[in-house]
């Protein structure tokens with residue numbers, strides 16, 4: 001949608017984060033296979049796509065918060081069963097998610113500081 005609106009900077013930012021998330025999925029699937037599990041890739045959470053940039057950032061923030069909570073729980077569980085290699089994989093992904101939410105909050109702050117129309121002029 002950002003590309004369609006010609007907000008190239010935002011488009012690149014969203015695309016980079018989406019690629020990060022795809023890499024996380026690849027890493028997690030690899031780890032599950034290594035542990036002789038069967039990854040479930042057919043059950044997805046509802047995907048919320050906002051109709052404008054602030055709503056998109058709000059939805060993404062909500063998703064990142066959920067991911068951070070889930071990774072923190074999984075990291076504790078991996079430690080409890082002394083699977084420190086899996087814990088390390090999860091910790092690495094968690095640090096990416098922390099960065100993601102920080103970047104979203106930076107954009108939300110910029111919108112708040114300079115108003116949406118002015119912010120959007122910086123994203124062309």
Ligand SMILES: [Fe+2]
Nearest residue numbers: 064096097100
């Ligand atoms: Fe993320």
